[in-house]
Amino acid sequence: MSTPAEAKQAKIDVHWKEEPLIPPPQSFVRQAYAKDKSIYTRFSEENFPACYDEYANMLDWDQRWHTTLDTNNPPFWKWFVGGKLNASYNCVDRHLGKSGDKPAIIFVPEPEDEAYQKITYKELYAKVNEFALVLKEFAGLKTGDRVTFHLPMVAELPISMLACARLGIIHNEVFGGFSAKACADRVVDSKSHVLVTCDAYYRSGQLIDKKKDADGAVEEAAKMGATIDKVLVWRRHPGKYVSASPMVEGRDFFVDDLLKRYAGKTINPVSMDAEAPLFLMYTSGSTGKPKGVQHRTAGYLAYVAGTAKYVLDIHPDDMYWCLADIGWITGHSYIVYGPLSLGTTTIVYEGVPTYPDGGRCWRVAEKLGVNIFHTAPTTIRMLRKSAPDEPAKYNYRFKLMTTVGEPIEPESWKWYFEAIGKGEAVITDTWWQTESGGFLCSTVPGVIPMKPGSAGPGVPGIYPIIYDDDGNVVKPGEGAAGNVCIRNPWPGIMQTIWGDPDRFVKNYYERYCKDKNSKDWRDWPYLSGDGAVETADGYLRILGRIDDVIKVAGHRLGTKELENAALTTPEVGEAAAVAVVDELRGHMPLIFVSLKPGFEPSKELAERVRSNVAKALGPIARPKAVYIVSDLPKTRSGKIMRRILVSISEGRDYGDASTLANPEVVEKIKQQVEGTH
């Protein structure tokens, strides 16, 4: 159950004072899609599941569905059964008539002297078609095949996704900041034989070599017995190759060269079954191996379109900027599929929000007339700390701002509202997960007030419930935290875990299932894996993960993954990863290792473990510190006591250690950690 870091956090959170409700600015309400409570009535339980037809009706279908929700094989729900449609058609083709000359995507390069690239819907249509032809005719990919992307924040990423969607090829994007090894793991698990990457991209003023990771991924995949036949390399500057790693004859191909063969050609979108998988997105869970969250075509697209409309209030003429990375679910749902299905303009920013200075975001916002801004608490904290006076210097106007990815403390929330939003923008604090496809809790911004630090009630059509460990309901207003579950299925929920349906059932449904033989969805609450408290007015404050997952700057990392990464250093015998609170990133990993016999601790070795972890998983995983200890505290059955390590790293009393197999190590570790503080 809950690790003490979170338990402690939970306690603090529960004792936070209740924040006042803040009504949405009238200027927002006047123009909002939803301005009265009727949306909650339409999506009330009485109207479930038919209420979701409203979202499905926002899409264009080749064939209408006959059954909104099929519960015959719980908990493998099926949505909009019998329907056929194409996601790429819905995000591109159908907007050509009305919005063909409007930018669909604006790519903002990190270097400030480089021009923005505006890609109209017509241009996007051409690019998606041409790359789809490359995938089909050059790479030989067919409907149902998987293709892995290891792409950073460039416009070619959404283009590649939509090209796959056009043909029913399942895309599997690996966050660009992840290592070659992490990429290879996902290639192998998804059984893909084609890797799409690029030569380089800019980040924090550096041109980062990306192609070298593809070489590493091919090599690592080979060690696991898998072959990557083709590596398709987009070039950051077409025609000019800037990576230091050589192209491998017969394996690596420049996409811009291949595209020339298909210039001006089109290919019809494949009419896909509503339930056909659209993409995979790997995410960390409580066991070592990342799991391939599999999302379906129709339910997912309908859900992100509907929530982008009502929660983000995206109108076709808005200028929408989400700073998340498309390598995470937020980018898939709310940079690519949601906004494009609504026919709006979505911005893809290549770099870091503070490059070259803390005014960057506001210059982009001013220049492009951004009116919806979407980011994570870690960015808000960073901007607040490093450049608090910058927003006031620029002339932009946001109508809506979103926060996502981790709990936001009320102080940061208020600064976001006052300084970045200038008191004029409504805020939606959207709580959800890779697995949920789209939002679970948030206010509908024109309808109910905001509350700093609380995501809000379930979004329309989502009915949350909080259970304690014994399965009793924790009631709203009780002041206690528990495991937040969703009572009902929704169209955005993942279909399954790729290749591991048992894990899907076990992880998300087993715990609170009321009757395994029941085909009634009411017997199958979905376990989110987060702790939460609900106030009497039905607002949920999310406290964080209850499983072994650490959220670093909003990104999920498994403790097991971190420990495995530490063990790649040959001298390391055992490793334990814990989360420590970090002012900017929310949490950071801290790793304790003991060495194999015959090795001596040294600063150099600790530093090597640190960089090996970053090498194995990617720079976001770099531990705050690595401590080499004589032994890890263990129970008599040999289980590592992370709880004690957490208490020590937070400078708290570690409690009773006498039942341990090796109580003597605890005090030594404590002195060691204190010595370095």
Ligand code: WTA
């Ligand atoms: C956390 C990101 C508090 C939560 C969309 C969840 C949040 C995990 C919020 C999923 C929020 C996300 N307030 N916590 N508004 N949004 N989380 O899969 O712990 O990368 O379970 O999806 O992020 O992370 P994931």
